[in-house]
Amino acid sequence: MELKMPKKALVTGAAGFLGSHLCRRLLDEGYEVTALDNLFTGTKDNILSLFENRRFSFVLHDVTQPFWGQFDEIYNLACPASPIHYQHNPVETLKASVLGMMNMLDLALKTKARLLHTSTSEIYGDPLVHPQVETYWGNVNTIGVRSCYDEGKRCAETLAADYRREYGVDVRMVRIFNTYGPNMHPKDGRVISNFIMQALSNDDITLFGDGLQTRSFQYCDDLIEAIRRYMALPLETVDAFCAKCGLGAPVINVGNPGEYTVKQLAEEILRQMPESRSKLVYRPMPQDDPKRRKPDITLAKELLGWEPKIPLNEGLAKTIAYFRNLVAG
Amino acid sequence: MELKMPKKALVTGAAGFLGSHLCRRLLDEGYEVTALDNLFTGTKDNILSLFENRRFSFVLHDVTQPFWGQFDEIYNLACPASPIHYQHNPVETLKASVLGMMNMLDLALKTKARLLHTSTSEIYGDPLVHPQVETYWGNVNTIGVRSCYDEGKRCAETLAADYRREYGVDVRMVRIFNTYGPNMHPKDGRVISNFIMQALSNDDITLFGDGLQTRSFQYCDDLIEAIRRYMALPLETVDAFCAKCGLGAPVINVGNPGEYTVKQLAEEILRQMPESRSKLVYRPMPQDDPKRRKPDITLAKELLGWEPKIPLNEGLAKTIAYFRNLVAG
Numbered sequence: 001m002e003l004k005m006p007k008k009a010l011v012t013g014a015a016g017f018l019g020s021h022l023c024r025r026l027l028d029e030g031y032e033v034t035a036l037d038n039l040f041t042g043t044k045d046n047i048l049s050l051f052e053n054r055r056f057s058f059v060l061h062d063v064t065q066p067f068w069g070q071f072d073e074i075y076n077l078a079c080p081a082s083p084i085h086y087q088h089n090p091v092e093t094l095k096a097s098v099l100g101m102m103n104m105l106d107l108a109l110k111t112k113a114r115l116l117h118t119s120t121s122e123i124y125g126d127p128l129v130h131p132q133v134e135t136y137w138g139n140v141n142t143i144g145v146r147s148c149y150d151e152g153k154r155c156a157e158t159l160a161a162d163y164r165r166e167y168g169v170d171v172r173m174v175r176i177f178n179t180y181g182p183n184m185h186p187k188d189g190r191v192i193s194n195f196i197m198q199a200l201s202n203d204d205i206t207l208f209g210d211g212l213q214t215r216s217f218q219y220c221d222d223l224i225e226a227i228r229r230y231m232a233l234p235l236e237t238v239d240a241f242c243a244k245c246g247l248g249a250p251v252i253n254v255g256n257p258g259e260y261t262v263k264q265l266a267e268e269i270l271r272q273m274p275e276s277r278s279k280l281v282y283r284p285m286p287q288d289d290p291k292r293r294k295p296d297i298t299l300a301k302e303l304l305g306w307e308p309k310i311p312l313n314e315g316l317a318k319t320i321a322y323f324r325n326l327v328a329g
Numbered sequence: 330m331e332l333k334m335p336k337k338a339l340v341t342g343a344a345g346f347l348g349s350h351l352c353r354r355l356l357d358e359g360y361e362v363t364a365l366d367n368l369f370t371g372t373k374d375n376i377l378s379l380f381e382n383r384r385f386s387f388v389l390h391d392v393t394q395p396f397w398g399q400f401d402e403i404y405n406l407a408c409p410a411s412p413i414h415y416q417h418n419p420v421e422t423l424k425a426s427v428l429g430m431m432n433m434l435d436l437a438l439k440t441k442a443r444l445l446h447t448s449t450s451e452i453y454g455d456p457l458v459h460p461q462v463e464t465y466w467g468n469v470n471t472i473g474v475r476s477c478y479d480e481g482k483r484c485a486e487t488l489a490a491d492y493r494r495e496y497g498v499d500v501r502m503v504r505i506f507n508t509y510g511p512n513m514h515p516k517d518g519r520v521i522s523n524f525i526m527q528a529l530s531n532d533d534i535t536l537f538g539d540g541l542q543t544r545s546f547q548y549c550d551d552l553i554e555a556i557r558r559y560m561a562l563p564l565e566t567v568d569a570f571c572a573k574c575g576l577g578a579p580v581i582n583v584g585n586p587g588e589y590t591v592k593q594l595a596e597e598i599l600r601q602m603p604e605s606r607s608k609l610v611y612r613p614m615p616q617d618d619p620k621r622r623k624p625d626i627t628l629a630k631e632l633l634g635w636e637p638k639i640p641l642n643e644g645l646a647k648t649i650a651y652f653r654n655l656v657a658g
Contacts, residue, residue, distance in 0.1 A: 090491040098427055098484060123471060137470050142452060142483045143490035143577035154471045155427065155484035161472035162419040248472035 006032045006055060010071040010113075012063050012100065013078035015042030017183045018118070018176075020050075021220050022075055025228065027053050034069060036078065038062040040092075041085045046183045063100030064092075067107065073231055074115045076104045079153070081120070082188035083146060090148035097152030098159070105163040105171065114170045116231050119157050119251065121177040121293045122150045131294040134175070134251055161249035170235050174227060177255025177295045181220030181315060182322035191215065191262060192316075195269050196323045199276040209285040211263035216294050218256035219315035222308040226254045229304040241303050255295035256308040268313060272320055335361045335384060339400040339442075341392050341429065342407035344371030346512045347447070347505075349379075350549050351404055354557065356382050363398060365407065367391040369421075370414045375512045392429030393421075396436065402560055403444045405433045408482070410449070411517035412475060419477035426481030427488070434492040434500065443499045445560050448486050448580065450506040450622045451479045460623040463504070463580055490578035499564050503556060506584025506624045510549030510644060511651035520544065520591060521645075524598050525652045528605040538614040540592035545623050547585035548644030551637040555583045558633040570632050584624035585637040597642060601649055 009026050013019040014035030019042065026033050032055045035047060039060065050056045061067055063078040079096045080086040086093040101117065108115040124132045125140030140150045163169040180192040187193075198205045230252070242250045260268075266280055301307055338355050342348040343364030348371065355362050361384045364376060368389065379385045390396055392407040408425045409415040415422040430446065437444040453461045454469030469479045492498040509521040516522075527534045559581070571579045589597075595609055630636055 089495070091488070091495055094484070094488060094491065095431075102424075125466070137454070137468055139466055139468075140483075141466050141577065142486040143580060145494070145577070147487040147577070148491050151480075151484050151487040155423070155480050157471040158476040158480040159420070159423060162423065162477050165474070166418070166420055248470065248474070248476070251472060 006030050007073065008032045008034070008071045010034045010036065010069065010074045012036045012076050012104065013042060014058070015039055015044055015046050016077060016081075017046070017181070017185065018179065018220060018223065019077045020046035020183045021181070021224050022077065022227065023047060023050055023056070025224050027055055029228075031055065033057070034059060034071065036061045036063065036067060038078075041080045041185065063103055064095045066103045069107075070111050071113045074104055074108055074113050075227070076100065076115065076117045079149075081149070082185065082190060083149070084187065084189040086149045087145060090145075094148040094152035097149070097156045101156035101159050105159060105169055108169050108171065109163065109167050114231060115172070116227060117156065117160050117171060117173045119173050119175045120153050121175055121253070121255065121295065123154045123157065123175060124293060125150055127293060130292075131257060131296040132253065133296045134245075134247060134253055134299055157249070157251065164249055171249070172230055172238060173249065173251040174230065174254045175251060176223060177218055177253065177293060178216055179218045179220055179223050179255070181319055184319070186323065186326060191265065192217065192319065193323070195266050196320055199269055199273045199278045200323060200327050202277040204281040205266050205270070205278050207262055207266060207280055207282050209282070211266070211280070211282065212261045214259040214261050214292060215265070216256050216259055217265070217312055217315070218254070218308055219310035222256065222310055223254055226300060226304055226306045229306055233303070245299060252300045252303060253295040253297055254300055255297065257295055257297055258308075258312070259294060260312060268316060269320065272313070272317060335359050336402065337361045337363070337400045338402045338404060339363045339365065339398065340404045340406065341365045341433065342371060343387070344368055344373055344375050345406060345410075346375070346510070346514065347508065347549060347552065348406045349375035349512045350510070350553050351406065351556065352376060352379055352385065354553050356384055358557075360384065362386070363388060363400065365390045365392065365396060370409045370514065392432055393424045395432045398436075399440050400442045403433055403437055403442050404556070405430065405444065405446045408478075410478070411514065411519060412478070413516065413518040415478045416474060419474075423477040423481035426478070426485045430485035430488050434488060434498055437498050437500065438492065438496050443560060444501070445556060446485065446489050446500060446502045448502045448504045449482050450504055450582070450584065450624065452483045452486065452504060453622060454479055456622060459621075460586060460625040461582065462625045463574075463576060463582055463628055486578070486580065493578055500578070501559055501567060502578065502580040503559065503583045504580060505552060506547055506582065506622060507545055508547045508549055508552050508584070510648055513648070515652065515655060520594065521546065521648065522652070524595055525649055528598055528602045528607045529652060529656050531606040533610040534595050534599070534607050536591055536595060536609055536611050538611070540595070540609070540611065541590045543588040543590050543621060544594070545585050545588055546594070546641055546644070547583070547637055548639035551585065551639055552583055555629060555633055555635045558635055562632070574628060581629045581632060582624040582626055583629055584626065586624055586626055587637075587641070588623060589641060597645060598649065601642070601646060
């Protein structure tokens with residue numbers, strides 16, 4: 001009889017929205033999972049159900065400090081990701097991106113682990129190119145109030161690219177576009193959680209301007225599927241793809257290119273929540289309204305044979321069920 | 330009789346080209362100067378003549394490690410700045426920018442020191458706006474071979490802006506455009522040192538393309554003058570200026586907007602070196618020819634009452650004298 005050892009994965013930001021989904025998926029696939037989180041924006045509630053699995057370990061740890069251990073795969077997700085959170089402490093947000101990346105790259109280098117880094121569509125800033133392709137360099141302010149997140153994430157990409165070129169670290173990056181689903185923070189200020197929470201409490205649902213500005217929404221399971229396919233690829237495949245595309249590092253957009261107006265989103269949410277007495281109200285467009293971004297996912301399709309599968313109404317149903325349960329306590 | 334204590338300054342990157350000029354200027358003004366350098370690209374030769382001054386201390390130290398001490402003013406210049414140097418070790422280059430900035434900001438925060446950070450025109454990348462104004466966000470690749478410098482410097486600006494907003498650190502930034510003068514590294518790959526060294530060794534002077542691409546050249550003393558004026562301003566003046574200009578942080582371009590073709594530069598150097606048997610030769614334009622950048626210095630003029638004073642022929646004469654002496658040993 002052969003004893004098969006489970007593969008070992010480290011997940012940073014494990015108690016956050018995406019981290020919790022990734023941990024569950026890795027456990028479902030038979031991994032031994034070490035989950036790191038400093039619980040600044042993440043919450044143990046998101047991973048409580050995982051504690052009973054003996055292949056799961058949680059470590060309260062801040063990624064700005066080094067962490068050592070032997071893993072086959074490292075998934076670096078740690079960083080406050082909503083403006084409400086990251087503007088609460090901009091310096092720590094930037095340090096989570098940059099020092100966290102350094103620590104995970106050093107760990108991957110020492111232990112020859114494969115490393116997945118989650119970058120973001122925010123590195124494109126206020127894009128002058130639509131939809132955004134990976135070769136677009138972005139349009140980002142270095143000294144504004146959102147810069148801590150955008151520039152921290154840009155700098156993390158640079159570190160990853162240089163550790164790969166200089167030291168041969170097997171690092172792969174995804175630029176994640178707007179993603180939603182259960183375990184989102186109810187007060188993270190994003191449009192989907194805002195609308196559902198407003199509908200649940202029968203408050204007016206606030207649309208800015210005419211509500212006809214468009215957004216792309218990716219359901220979390222689609223993202224996790226892309227990440228797992230990406231990490232399953234042999235290094236040679238990734239290197240060859242990178243060279244073929246003329247990319248300085250393996251970085252692909254992962255998002256859902258389908259576009260909906262904010263008004264369509266609100267209407268679909270109210271359709272699924274007929275008990276809500278919320279009304280749509282229109283307010284003047286604020287100055288810092290989030291910019292429109294839409295991913296070009298040609299590279300992800302080609303490299304991963306992947307595209308998003310979950311339609312908005314289906315993803316919303318699961319997300320609404322989650323928030324209903326959360327509010328019911 | 331009143332005992333007047335000299336003001337204390339810390340200079341990082343003190344043994345580099347600009348650091349050495351700044352140290353001398355501060356000593357001339359009566360400062361007590363602590364000079365830090367890890368001597369990776371800087372050299373003790375640049376500051377040897379300062380060692381006899383008892384107000385001068387040199388500490389062999391790498392800014393990626395914390396440094397503590399009580400200073401009135403901190404000048405953060407440490408970072409490999411020529412592509413030849415920074416591409417030799419991209420990861421350490423980025424760390425010098427980002428960790429060096431964190432350490433100096435932490436020092437300024439703890440000791441209430443005033444901090445000058447030297448940013449760079451490279452944060453504009455391959456600019457789509459000419460000349461570059463401070464409100465231009467730049468056009469920079471996150472994952473290319475030059476990104477370690479560009480993104481490291483961008484991230485340092487973000488850190489500075491956030492430490493100022495979040496913790497009230499009195500940090501001021503200059504974006505330095507192409508600067509030359511004595512103590513430049515003879516092999517840093519910049520056009521002025523290249524040409525003078527070629528002329529001194531009677532090698533052909535290499536022009537790329539037709540040699541009609543333009544460059545701006547600032548003599549080092551002009552830059553040092555701007556830096557000293559900037560640091561002498563009261564905090565309220567800087568804050569008010571920042572608010573008036575709608576800048577997220579006090580950052581001003583410092584450079585010489587005068588433009589010369591590379592060919593004009595080569596001809597002026599040969600005119601001043603009649604003993605040289607070098608000839609101009611033309612080569613095909615390389616792919617990564619440095620981009621044209623020209624500073625808009627309206628803000629520096631207004632805030633500092635400053636503009637560059639040293640004409641190119643005069644600055645070149647001093648630089649040629651320096652390199653002549655260096656080669657003569």
